[in-house]
Each structure stands twice: as C-alpha cells, then as structure tokens.
Amino acid sequence: MKPTYGTITVKTAMLVIAALLLFAPFLFQDIRALEVAARICIFIVLVASYDLLIGYTGIVSFAHTMFFGFGAYGSAIALKQMGPGWDAVALGTLVGVALSLVVATAIGLISLRVKAIFFAMITLAAASVVLVLASQLSQITGGEDGITYRAPDLFKPATKLAVDEDGKVLRWFGVALNGKLAAYYFVFATSLVMFLVMLRITVSPLGTVLKAIRENEARAEAIGYRVVAYRTFVFCLSAAIASLAGSVYAVWLKYTGPDTALSFAIMIDILLMVVIGGMGTMWGAVIGAVLMVMAQYYLRDLMGAASEATAAIPLLPELLAPDRWLFWLGIIFILLVYFFPKGIAGTLMARGRRA
Amino acid sequence: MTNLSETLGRWGGVNLLPLALAAVAFVLIGAPSSWVTLTVAGLSMGMMVFLMASGLSLVFGLMDVLNFGHSAFISFGAFVAATVLAALSTWLDGGWMLASAALALALLAAIAFGLAAGLFFETVIIRPVYRDHLRQILITMGALIVSEQIILAVWGGTPVSVPRPAFLEGAWIVGDVSMEIYRLFAVALGLAVFAGLMVLLNRTRIGLLIRAGVENREMVEALGFKINRLFIGVFMLGSALAALGGAMWAGYETLITPALGGEMMIVVFIVVIIGGLGSIDGTLLGAIIVGLTANYIGYLAPKLALASNMILMMAILMWRPSGLRPAVK
Amino acid sequence: QEDPIKIALIHGLSGSSFEAFSKQAQTGFELGLEYATDGTNEVNGRPIEVIIKDTQFKPDVARAVLAEAYGDDEVLLAVGATSSGVTQAMLPIAEEYEKILIVEPAVADSLTGPDSNRYVFKTSRNSSMDMQAQALALQPDENLYVATLAEDYAFGRDGITAFKAALDGSGATVVTEEYVPQGTADFTAATERMFNALKDKEGRKVILVYIAGGGDAPGKIKALDPDRYGIEISMGGHILPVLPTYKRFPGLEGAVYYYYEAYQNDINKWLVDTHQERFDGPPDFFTAGGMSAALAVVKALQTADSYETEDLIAAMEGMSWDTPKGEMTFRPEDHQALQSMVHFKIRVDDDVEWAIPDLVRIIEPDEMNIPIGRDNSQ
Amino acid sequence: MSLLSLKNMKTQIGQYHVLHDITFDVPEGGVFVLLGRNGAGKTTTLRSIMGLWQPQPGSVVFKGRDISRLATADIARLGIAYVPENMGTFGGLTVQENLVLATAGGRFDQTRLQRIYTLFPALEQFWTKQAWSLSGGQKQMLAVARAIIEPRDLILIDEPTKGLAPAIVAAMGEAFREIAQDTTILLVEQNFNFARSLGRDMAVIDDGRVVHRGSMADFAADTDLQGQLLGLSA
C-alpha cells in the first residue's frame, strides 16, 4: 500500500519521540522529567506487547500486569535476597520470564476450550489470584507494602561514570554523568530493543497470520493455520516481553509492590494507552504511552492552573479541580472510542490516503 | 454412564448442584445448627448477588452487550438508597409502617435512578457500539471511570453509613440456628425479581424481538418494530436491577464506600459466567452455588475461602465450557 | 524578606476513596503551622511555603513527586503519605537525597522497620500501638477468653500478633484466630467458628474485630446475636463518618488514636474551636495527625542549630513536643513518635448523629511496649 | 397510478456515491424485475427504499406518500416487506420464532401458514430448529416465507433463488406468480431465466443509474440489448 500523508505524520512523530527520549536527560534537566521519560519507555514496551494480543490477534486478556509483575517481582526479590548485583538481575529476570511462560502456556491451553469472553474472565481471575498471593506471601513479596532494594552499583546516583581533573563527576551540557544517567540509558536501550523486536514481528508473515486469526478464526484454520498454537504462542510471547519490561522497571524503580507492578489499575492504564494510541499498530502503543504518562504526571498541574483561572465562573472550577483529572481522562477515553475507534495513530494513518 | 446422566437430567440436571453441595456440606460440617445458619446465609448472599448480576446477564443475554460499567449502577443504587434512607431517618424510627415506607421509597429511588441512568447510558454510551464486544468493553470501562469519579465528587471518599428499618435488624433465632432478618428479606425480593423476569422473557414476545434485534437490527426494523425503544427499555431494566441490587447490598453492608460496585464486580462476573452468560435461571443457579460454596468453605477451610470462587469458576468452565445453563445461542 | 522555607505535603489526592484522609491530614498540617506560628506562618523570620503534591496512590508516582520535591523544588523536608505501600516506596528517596521525610498518616510498623532509614521520622501512630492499647482496654486477666477476627494479609496478621504479645502474661486466652480474605462481606462462617470456639468457655468472652476494610464485620456478628452466648464484641475506634455505625454497640470498649473530646489541653481546644468555626464540624483522626506533624516541624526548625539535614535530625531525635493529643516523643532508635491512646466506651445519645466514644482513660505512651523497628545508632 | 415511484434517488454510503440517479415506477400488481451486474447498485436501491440507507435528494413515493424520510419500521408498517440479499434470518431463533416475529399480532393465519408449508416443506420439518443450522437454501426459504406470512402491498426481494435447487426455484416461481395476484413484487435477480418467466415490467441498473426501463417481454426479445446491458450471450 502506498503511504498516506497520515502515515508520514505518524512516522515523523515517532522519530521526534524517539529523539526526545534519547536526549531526555539533556533536554529536560529536572528529576520528574527523567522519571517520566523512563516510565514512558517501559510503558511503550508493555503496551506494545499487549497490543500484540488485543490489537493484532484479538485476544482480550486482563492478565497482562500479572506477567509484568512476575518480571518485576523476580528481579526485586532476587535483588533483595542476593544483594545488588548483575547476577541477581539476570537470575530474577530469567525466573520471571520462565514463570510467565509456564503460566501463559497453562492459560493458553485452557483457552482451547472456552470462548473469548470467558478467556478474558479467566485471565481476570488468574490475575486477581496472583495479586492476592503477592499480598499473602508477605515474607518474600513484602505484601501490600512491597519491597525496596538497591539496584546494581552502576546505577547508584553516587556512581561517577566519568570524572574531571578534580575527581568530581564530569558534566556534559550541565548533566552529571552519574549512575542515574546510566540507569536511564539502560532502560532506554532495553526498551528500544524490545520494541524493535516486536515491530519486526508484526510486519513478518507471522504478523499477518495473527491479524487473520483476529479477523476470521475459522477461515484461518481452514487454510491451514493451527489457530490455537498461534494464539498460545503470541500469548507466551507477549507475556515474556511484559515480564522483561517488568524486570527493567524493577531495576529502575528500586521498589516493587502491588501498585507498581500488579494492580488492576495498571491494567486499566494499559488498556487506556492501547485504545488512545490505536489498536493493531505498534505506533499506537508509542503515542498512547506518551500521552497517558504525560497526562498522569502533568495534567493535574495544568488543571490546577485552569481551575484557578476560571475561579470566577461557577461550576467550572470544581470540574477542573486537579483531583478530578481522572474524570476528564475517562471522558476523553469515551470520546476516543466513540469517534476514533482506531485511536490516534490508526485514525491519522487512514487520513489523506494517496490516490 | 449415559444412563446415569439421563436420569440426572430428568431429575433436574445441573439444578441439583446446590442440593448436592448442601448434602456434602452437611456431612462435613457435622453440627446441624451451624449447617442451617450457613446454608441460609449462603442462599441469601446468593440472592443479593443475583439481584446485582441479573441485570448484567439480562443485558448480555438479550442485547449481547458486555457492560463493564454495570458496577457503577450498583454503586449508584447503593448511594441513592443510602441518601434517601438518611433523609428519611426520622421515618425509620417511627413505627414499622413509616419505616417500610421509607425503605420502599429508598428502593424505588434507586430503581428510578437506575432507569434514568440506563436511559442515558444506552443512548449515549452503548448505542454506537452494539455488536462490537471489544469496543463495548472499552467504552464501558471508560464510563466506569467517569461514574466512579462522579460518585467520589458527589458523595466524597469517606464511608457513608446506611440506616435501615428496625424491623429488618437482628436475627431470627430458632434453637441454635440464627437467621438474619435482612437476609430473609433479600431472599424474598430476589425470588420475586426472578419470577418477574421469567414471565417477561418467556411469556411475552419482547424476549424474542430483542434477541432477534441483537443479531440483525436492520431486519427487525424492516419487520416494522422500533428496536431502539426496546433496547433502551431492556437496558433501563438491567440498570434498574443493578441499582436495586446495589441498594439491597448497601442495606446489608450498612457502611458503604464508592469502591462498593468495583468490589462486587468480580463476584458478579463469576456468577454470570458460571451460570452461563445470558440466562436468568443460570444466573440464579450460579449465584446460589457461589453463595453456598463461599459459606461452606469459609467454615470448613477458611484458608481456601479466598480462592474458592476462582476455583469454582475454573472447575465449572473445564466441565462445561460455556457455563451451567448457557442461553441458547 | 528572606527566602521561604519550603515543605512538601505528599499525599494521595486522587484515585482512591482514601483521598478524604489525605485532605484531613493536609488541613491538620496547615492548622498546625498556623497555631505554632501564631498565625504569622513564619519561623525565625522566614515564611513557610507549603507545596502540595499528589501521589495518586501510586508508589511510582509518589517516588517521582518526592524526588521532584527534594531535587527540583528543593524543599527542606517532606511530609507524607496516606497509604503504607506508597509510603514504603518513598523511604529510599529520602535516603538518596539525604533529606527528612516525616511519615503521616500512614500507619504500618514497617515504615520505621529495617527497610527504613535514618532520614525517616514518623508522627503517626503505628499498628502496634493500636493493638496494644486495644489489649489494655480489655483489662485482661485469667478470666478472659478472646477470639480474634482479622483480614488475611500482613496488616491483619501483624496486628493480631501484636495483640497477642500485649496479652502475654496477663493470663488471658486466645481461643481462636480467624482470618478472612480482604474485602470479605459475609462473615457468617467465621462468626460460626468463633461462636463454636467461645460458647462453652466459662468467663468473659470477647470477639476482637480488627478489620480495616469495609464489610461491617461487627455489625454482621452482632446480627447473629452473640448475646445469647454472653459474647461481647470489642474493636478499635474509627473516624467520625464511621462512628454512627457504633450506635449498635452501646457499652463497647476499645482503644482509639484520637477523639476530639478525649483530650483536654490548649492545643486541642484551639484545634476543635478553630475547626468547628471554619469547617462546621469537629476535627477527625487525621486532622489531629496532620497538626501533630506540623507542630513537630516547627519545633524542630526552632530548636535545630541550622537547617542542614544532619542538624535537624540531631534536634529531632529524642525531641518531645506538644500536640492535640498530649506530648509526643521521637524515639531516637527508630524515629517513631511515642504517643498516648484513648481508651473509650461507647455511649449512645439520640441527639448526636454518631455514637460517642466516652473517655475511660488516656493510655500513656509508657504503658505500651512498642517494639523498636530499627536502631539508627548501629 | 403507480404503487411506488422513485425519482432522482441518490444514495451515498460513507464517502462513496453509490446511487447516482435512480428513477423508475413500479405499477401496482405483478412482478417488477430489477436487473444489473454485480455491484451495480440493486441491493442499495432496495435498501434505500426500505430506509436502511438514507437517500439524499430525490423522492420515494409509496401509495402517494413520500417515504424517503421515514424510519425503517414505519416504512415496513405501511405494508412493505423486505427479503435481504443475505436473507436476514435470525440464527438464534427457531424457524417458528422467526415467522412469529413477522406476523402482525403474534398469531398465525392458518391458511397462509399452510400455503407456506406446501411451498417450502422443509420449514415445517425444521419448525423448532434454530435458523443458523438450516442449509443455505433453507434459510432462503425462511426469508421468503417471512415476507409472505402477512398480507403486504409490496415485497422487495433480493436474489431469492441464489443457491436454491431447481425444483425449489420452480416452486418459488409458482409461488411468486400466485402472490403477485394481490401483491406487488419488486424482484432483484441474477437468474435471468427465472426473472424473465415472472416479470411484467423491468429496469436495468448499471453503475448506480437506471440504464433501461421497459416491459420484460420487449427486453427478453432483444438479445443485443441483453448482451450490452448484462453481459449476456457473447
């Protein structure tokens, strides 16, 4: 298909976002911005891996945070028990991925027998069981309160990557070359690699098969695709990637708890991001994650300002009160599903089709 | 094997499940008074969940709409009823006539609110996404977020206490057996609603029309029916049932928070799935089974209480992949 | 005029129904500043600027906003947060930036435990205090038989452990410990088990309810008529909006963190009057908590040698200061503020909307043996 | 006066202009046949009459009344029945339930029912089966039966013989002839032989325009015209 003007717009936006993320530590030299950038990287991967399921294959799962959590808790527990070291990160990550694969295979095999909507409910049930387990096994998981631990020394803010003559940490464009910077680039690089892998998969012949299964399962079976095998495969694949993303996030945050890695609220965030960005296109994941994370961190401030600015008008300030930001997000979400069912990326890309 | 299942089928098939459950529990529990107490508690719990779940099942079974926002109606019903009861708290202390009038008003207010909210929800939120499950899940999730925020804005985040008429307080004690009066009331109301729904669906053409409309709206229109009005009607009914369920639940909980609907949602979903999505009798069956199991397991093996619903659901889905009594599709 | 002293208030303001608690804490904090500075809002001639941030009840957001407060806004110290999990996640940030975090109103003991650090001070009470005070309020002896009901997670189990520890040596017996899943709404099964365990005992029979979530466990137990076996219910107090439900338990005794009529001192009097005047109602739990935190901050600023973190820590370790609920003291080892609790007895007055927890006595800090979470000197 | 008359009807679906100018009159009584290649716009014409697409400008006059702005249900109530291309049977409902919905009061007129039984014996045989399990041809029969279970003034039928066995096609032809005694049928058909044997008047649509109007007898005689308009012969 010939590219549309919309597609070109979207791809340009991608390049801009990639560049912004790449140079984030230098462009935005405040602490919150770096947190936001790292979170965006992780969520791009997480959302993209979820999009493999929901957007490409048409599988609705509510267990995606569960896999994210396996990865996060794997690394977190290993780092806590074994102390800060790369061996702990590697072991934790591997265990997380392995666990994810086992659970995903088991759930995938159940999906042989039940309808899509039941599958969604089973994943919901499985996710809530794991959430409860994490809270009950508080000896190792820290329960509701979660666990704090140290990341490998390289990522400690006090670590100096390069020093000047005085032995003080070297600065480039005002940015200290310390462990925090290393940690950010660790997050950025791993996310980028995972995202590119997924991107590659979606344009491969396999990607088309996944879409075919979404469109017409019976016909895909009839022309010779073992639908169940493919479904289970993507389910495992996306679970593994979510788990990896979880491990990276755990290393970055140095804290893992139900609210950062397992809770249903994250699942809803992921859904929102997928839908806002646009299902069935990897670019959608990027757009969705960027917008939502930004909203989570900055919308409140904006609304606070708006609320003050409109203080004289009745009613408006209350609705614009910063604490009601979720309300607005919900409304925006509904409007999107209503008017742009393909999300921002999907809608843009369908625009201005070239003759 | 086939003989056995046929005989069972003649005796009621899966409908016997609750009886079997109760029989096994009787043996395991040993103490008859505890068994009766638990059984009544389980049944009534099931009935209250049924009230909440029936609307979801109805809307799914007839309209093929998966409403994740259903829990918002439950919460709204609870808060509306609580507000009315609080406003009429003087009536509650003024003899049983006035007290029951207050209760009736509270339930009616919840129902009225459910009807109005259902009307709004159907026309604004659901109408554009009929037949598209994925978008239904998403848009109703969005509606859920918005509704929860509205509840937070209106009623605040702190728990609200729910006064209830004195004649529903306390328990009815027979020997060592105690049965909460409020629960018995819930059972009665649940049965009445069940009977009403069965008549509506099986004795009128409405059920048929709506099922047909779900499959092919245009064709029903082409046969001369205004399908929109019917759909709105069903949706309003479903929402009203949810609100009624929420109101009853508020009276049971006596202290409610905006999280109420969300907390009930998982069990509501489990019930609807166990029963077989979309059938009212299946929902009742599922609700009773869930209610009974929760109480029996809670007594016999409290450690398992948490997972009992999930295990129950998985087991039933393994045995019957589309639930116990799926709507004929 | 000199630069303002910046203080960050970091609480969950959206995304959970606990946001109301955060509001109380922040109101309390601001009232505390007002009281401590006689309305000037200045300490040593420098104005105090309060920066409010929202954790959205998400640990990762909380970490980011706390880091931002320390790093970008350059606050002197921060106060927060509402839920224990979120607060737990914030602790290492304080250490990383080497700045003080005052924990208020999150309760968990672990916030001053081994995973905490020397930059963390805690003005809110902890679960051990709740449970020990609760045990003391039962006036335990050999004649006492208790069945406990709690939720099945760390918070519930730790609470019961603390409760049992407090009963130790008193001769009282715990006949059964029931744990129900979080979010349970039907307590019939657990109640039957407790009734069965208690009903044949000779002596005072009590069911101790320790459930933080909703579900109204005591009401459900009450509905099953424990009186027929002579069983009483005991539980801790609660925030004002919940107190109406206590009307069903006239005579119930227990312990609570704060009730506005329980304390007779100038600070509390000012708090109650001012709150009544401005918000048309008495102050609640977390209002008092927030105020205590503010009073601690002002006293520390007034007494410390400088505003360097190390000097502040030195000033605060072992510091005693006055609060609406009497004197509190930061224990040097783990920086937990030791404080009094209220032993109450429920009285029902039809003219008052809620049940009134009449003061039986104040349980003084030294009556409780609160375990030390960590030792900073090591 | 004609029963139905379309004047300059244009229909747009989304951004596509599908019908450009449809003008023809259907006289009362008999079978009026609409012919055209795949994609010519025949189905769209029927749907526009039925109000399932909104024809933009132009008018649709039925029994002297402009119905182009009415809702589908109201159009149906004026006495128009529609048998869509994809049959539109309700798979989840039984054959009986499908038919019940098409009756006015929920009650069957026994003589009409008997006629349907004789016409399509399979329907009697599968009376209580769900419609999704019927064979392709059986669904087609059900769809036609639904249109004639009540007396109507006009029946719009879209390719009824598609996928039907010859014997059934013949029977259906007989049935249409009989129905057409007191009802008008607007028939869209690819099976030219079938159409020819029934039609009195006809029109040909191509690319959203009526390219030919006339009597069936004339058209059937003119093989050149057939070849030109339908791609017949060659």
Add this chain to the structure above:
Amino acid sequence: MPSPSLSTRDLTIRFGGHVAVNSVTCDFHPGETTVIVGPNGAGKTTYFNLISGQLPASAGRVEKSGEDITRLSPSARAGRGIGRAFQLTNLFPQLSVIENIRLAVQAREGAGWSLFRPAASRRDLIRSAEHYLDAARLTDRADMPAASLPHGDQRKLEVALLMAMEPDIYMFDEPTAGMSLDQAPAVLDLIGKIKADTTKTVLLVEHKMDVVRALADRIIVLHNGELLADGPPAEVMGSKIVRDVYLGTATEETA
C-alpha cells in the same frame, strides 16, 4: 483406475435426532471433477464440512490417499492438501485482497512461523500471491480491504484463496451463487484450469445446470443425507429419481 485421492467410508453425522449425512461411501480420483447436486438441505455443505474437518464425524471415516484423517483438525487437513471454498463468503474482511491471498500462499509454504523477516522482503510469497490475484482478475483491487468488495468480487477472492492454497483436492461450494452473468465465466475459467491438471481432484457443489453441464465428469446426488445416485452426467441427470427429488418439474431453461 488410479487409486482414489479421497474417499469417505460410511461417513455419518447426526445433529440431535437429525441425520444430515447418512453413511456416505464414495471415492474421488485425481483428474476427475465430481459435481455434487441435491435439494437444499440434502447435506452437501455438511458433507464438505466433514471432509475438510469443520465438523466432526459421528461415524465413519475420511481418507486422503489411503491415510485416515477423520480425527485431524481442519488445519492439519489443509496441510495434507485438502482445500475448500465456502458457500457463504468467508474472508478476512479488514485485510487487503493481496494480504488475503498471501495468507493462503504462506500457509502452503509453511511461512506462518517466520517472525523475523518482514513479509515485504519475502519476494517469493508476494510473487506467488500476485499470480493468483491476476488469475482471479482482481489485480486492480489488490489494496482494498476485502470487506469493501462488491459481492461478485468477494466470491472471486474466495476462489482465489483456494487456488493459492494449491491443494490436491479442491472443494467448491456453489462458487458462482449470486454472481452476475458477466462475472461467472471468470470463475468457471479458473476451475477449468484446475481441471486441466490431471493430478488434482475437484469436488463442486452447484445448482446451476449450465455450470454442471460444463464442468462435470461425474455427478453424485445427495438426498436427505444419503447418496442417491452416482455416475456420468447424462445418465444421472436423465434418471427419474433425480428428476423427482431434484429437478422437479423445472425445465433446464428456468434453472
């Protein structure tokens, strides 16, 4: 006679009490085109479903070149060279025409599991897909989503998908139903080309007698699920029983 490429032995399926296909035993040979006729509801589509695996047999067997495939899944049967087109159009509606075809090519090539090479770089797959696109005269529609094609083109695409699978056994279920007279020949040409390849076996369900006449080497008649007649076209169509149950009083002209 060569050994059969496909045979069914006492193949039966019951739906509740109704026997839709009743103990049908029949052999099909390479190089032969068999047309299956029978009244509506005779069980023709169901017979196809049993062979291609969409429905599980209640009794009896299906054999492909002597191998028992009765218990295999539809995808496994497709892998063994059994391909079919559907009576009611059954496509991937949101995918483009060329993607639809490429899916079939890819399935045959076993490229479904290839995940790291972009599909756009698989010239082999694309070329093959384009070949069938051309054969079905759909080239100018290549980039349109299948759902937006008019009915006739969708039928052609349905056939093109089957072609692209390059099976040994081709099963067509009323390929020209609802197709206008100018379109049908394209499809018949395609089938004619397969007929020319004597290693292929063709099964065709069709009601249009001119099509039957043009293509059939052999006709079998199903009625109430049973095999009623089997033989050369002239003989079968001439028999009284076929006239009674199938053609009725209809002359061939109106059919």
